[in-house]
Amino acid sequence: MNVSDIVGEIEKNFKAEIKVVEREYGKKKVKQSTIFVRIERGNFRKFVEFLFTLQQYPHFSVISATDLGGEVELVYHFSVGYGDFNGEKMVSLGVTLPKSDLRIESITDLIPGALISEREIHEMVGVEFIGLKDTRHFFLPENWPEGKYPWRRDETFPDEMLNKLYETWREVDKNE
Amino acid sequence: MSENYTIPIGPLHPALHEPITLKLEVSGEEIVGVDIFCSQVHRGIEWIGMNRNNAIQSIYLAERVCGICNISHPFCMVDAVEKVTNIEVPERAQYIRTIIAELERIHSHLLWAGVAAHEIGFDTVFHYTWALRESVMDLVEYLTGNRVTKAIFMIGGVRRDISEEGAKKIKEGMRFYLENFHKIEEIYLHDPTIRMRTRDVGILTKKDALKLCAVGPVARASGVPKDVRQDYPYAAYADYGLKAITPDMYNGEVHGDVFDRIIVRLLEVKQSVDIINWALDNMPSGSILAEKNLVKLKIMLKKAEGEGVGRVEAPRGEDIHYVRLKAGEEPFLSWKIRAPTYNNVLPWIPMLLGGQIADVPIVAASTDPCMSCLNRVTVVDTNKKKEFEITKEYMHEQSIKKTRRLMRNGQ
Numbered sequence: 001m002n003v004s005d006i007v008g009e010i011e012k013n014f015k016a017e018i019k020v021v022e023r024e025y026g027k028k029k030v031k032q033s034t035i036f037v038r039i040e041r042g043n044f045r046k047f048v049e050f051l052f053t054l055q056q057y058p059h060f061s062v063i064s065a066t067d068l069g070g071e072v073e074l075v076y077h078f079s080v081g082y083g084d085f086n087g088e089k090m091v092s093l094g095v096t097l098p099k100s101d102l103r104i105e106s107i108t109d110l111i112p113g114a115l116i117s118e119r120e121i122h123e124m125v126g127v128e129f130i131g132l133k134d135t136r137h138f139f140l141p142e143n144w145p146e147g148k149y150p151w152r153r154d155e156t157f158p159d160e161m162l163n164k165l166y167e168t169w170r171e172v173d174k175n176e
Numbered sequence: 177m178s179e180n181y182t183i184p185i186g187p188l189h190p191a192l193h194e195p196i197t198l199k200l201e202v203s204g205e206e207i208v209g210v211d212i213f214c215s216q217v218h219r220g221i222e223w224i225g226m227n228r229n230n231a232i233q234s235i236y237l238a239e240r241v242c243g244i245c246n247i248s249h250p251f252c253m254v255d256a257v258e259k260v261t262n263i264e265v266p267e268r269a270q271y272i273r274t275i276i277a278e279l280e281r282i283h284s285h286l287l288w289a290g291v292a293a294h295e296i297g298f299d300t301v302f303h304y305t306w307a308l309r310e311s312v313m314d315l316v317e318y319l320t321g322n323r324v325t326k327a328i329f330m331i332g333g334v335r336r337d338i339s340e341e342g343a344k345k346i347k348e349g350m351r352f353y354l355e356n357f358h359k360i361e362e363i364y365l366h367d368p369t370i371r372m373r374t375r376d377v378g379i380l381t382k383k384d385a386l387k388l389c390a391v392g393p394v395a396r397a398s399g400v401p402k403d404v405r406q407d408y409p410y411a412a413y414a415d416y417g418l419k420a421i422t423p424d425m426y427n428g429e430v431h432g433d434v435f436d437r438i439i440v441r442l443l444e445v446k447q448s449v450d451i452i453n454w455a456l457d458n459m460p461s462g463s464i465l466a467e468k469n470l471v472k473l474k475i476m477l478k479k480a481e482g483e484g485v486g487r488v489e490a491p492r493g494e495d496i497h498y499v500r501l502k503a504g505e506e507p508f509l510s511w512k513i514r515a516p517t518y519n520n521v522l523p524w525i526p527m528l529l530g531g532q533i534a535d536v537p538i539v540a541a542s543t544d545p546c547m548s549c550l551n552r553v554t555v556v557d558t559n560k561k562k563e564f565e566i567t568k569e570y571m572h573e574q575s576i577k578k579t580r581r582l583m584r585n586g587q
Contacts, residue, residue, distance in 0.1 A: 021259065021484075023259055024414075025270065025409060025410050025411060025412075025413075025414035026267070026270060026409075026411070026412055026413075026414030026415035027267055027415050027458075027460060028414060028415050029414075030409055030414035030415070032408055032409065032410060032414075034485055036483070056386075057386035057387060059389055059402065060389045061389075061487075061494065061496045061514055061519075062496060062498070062512060062514035062518070063512075064498040064510060064512035065510070065512070066500055066509060066510035067510075075483075075498060077485060077496060077498065079407070079408070081407070082400075082401065082402045082407045083401045083402075083407070083420075084406075084407070085406055085407075085409070085417055085418070085419075086407070086408070086409050086414070087407060088407035088408045090408065090485060090487070092485060092498075111387070111389065112387050112388055112522070113387060113388040113389030113390075113519060113522060114389075115522060116518060116519075116521065116522065117514075117518075138213070138214055139214055139218045140218070150220065150223060151222075151223070151226075
């Protein structure tokens with residue numbers, strides 16, 4: 001499966017902004033490729049299902065989040081085609097969510113391995129994953145205040161806690 | 177007995193000296209439910225990279241994500257930044273990066289093999305393996321000046337060259353490992369007790385490995401040939417043409433158990449030795465750094481805009497960094513680090529289900545988790561509302577007793 005086939009398939013099925021990044025390595029100048037795809041939220045779930053047509057179990061790496069001011073951009077990093085030398089292509093799928101409506105469908109029913117990543121973005125950025133059953137904190141402590149998101153660059157960032165995490169720990173764990 | 181108990185293990189953990197919490201629901205000795213919590217060592221490294229440090233400072237911060245994979249993280253990060261800024265890395269630097277990364281793999285896999293032996297009560301093997309590991313640590317110190325944080329990476333290349341004398345020393349070191357490999361193989365793969373404690377224990381099926389997106393030796397031991405060095409080659413691996421190691425290459429079968437994970441890691445030590453020897457023989461000459469003037473580099477980074485993904489096969493599996501730069505800003509606009517254990521924690525659940533408490537240390541250790549050791553376990557009897565504590569020593573003792581029991585009965 002080569003890059004142009006995948007790009008062709010995406011263009012055929014979705015209205016998407018596609019950017020292919022290639023980089024050469026070694027003396028033989030072997031090309032490694034990443035396909036960055038930006039789509040609308042409405043097509044997100046359909047796109048993930050489309051990845052399953054390329055490979056039975058697409059590999060999911062992680063979700064990264066960027067605060068762009070008025071909106072938050074999530075980038076889902078997938079890859080397809082493992083098993084052969086230089087056979088794998090990365091598909092990084094970007095979706096932009098307005099801060100007034102930070103919601104996106106969960107993919108844990110399709111890819112159970114995405115659970116930790118969704119829980120992380122939920123607690124760090126405040127994105128609600130529709131259909132995600134387990135929304136407990138994973139990396140932040142259980143007693144973390146509600147509505148505070150460390151990876152945001154706006155008023156929800158916990159300024160007052162900077163350099164004072166030690167104190168918050170003392171207050172709560174009196175019995176320790 | 178029908179009543180179930182919940183056993184919280186951690187935040188300090190049975191396998192390694194880093195914190196994670198496991199809540200096990202047990203019925204008698206059998207594990208019937210598993211829940212996992214992290215968070216005890218979240219240090220906000222990504223946040224510092226996004227708000228305080230410039231990209232060059234972040235290389236050394238990335239090195240401190242993990243003490244054992246301290247090459248993989250900066251490797252990933254500089255690779256991502258080089259993609260954003262379009263900096264061409266000199267070929268010689270790519271080869272040096274590969275050699276250092278493989279030295280790290282040898283040390284990490286031997287460290288893991290020692291820990292695994294300790295978990296099942298073979299402390300002589302543990303000390304013997306770690307004594308072998310010293311040789312690679314000395315090599316690393318000779319090449320970089322440090323045993324642990326090596327500070328050899330720079331955006332656009334590496335900071336230290338390998339001299340001819342250095343190459344000779346590495347070759348000697350590699351010969352030492354080839355000569356001693358059969359001893360390690362004999363101990364780990366032919367000892368009946370190790371086999372009894374690890375064969376068909378902590379099984380991860382191929383389907384589960386694929387569904388839960390397991391990476392590295394854990395996935396490969398389940399028969400999934402995922403290896404970033406093969407699938408998505410970077411640095412000198414593009415020339416080497418690596419083949420992912422699965423246990424069927426050794427004995428023709430895949431069980432997906434702890435024993436298979438031992439096989440994969442030991443064979444990878446041998447593979448690393450091959451790669452290092454090959455890289456030294458084929459090393460191109462030339463410069464080792466694309467831009468020697470750091471001020472120029474810093475200005476270039478400040479002007480750069482865009483996103484990049486760096487992927488590296490760390491000793492534990494795929495490591496990935498996503499970096500986004502904004503023109504005019506020194507810290508990253510966005511930085512996401514995903515270490516291999518992040519994906520290898522969920523597979524613990526199918527591995528532990530149906531197992532015994534005495535198997536928890538070796539099963540958890542078999543994934544080579546990069547976070548955490550147990551100091552205490554509290555057993556809570558939910559029906560009788562009674563709590564009592566099991567110490568790490570007690571748990572370790574149970575594990576040793578099981579080994580002894582098997583040794584008596586199994587032969």
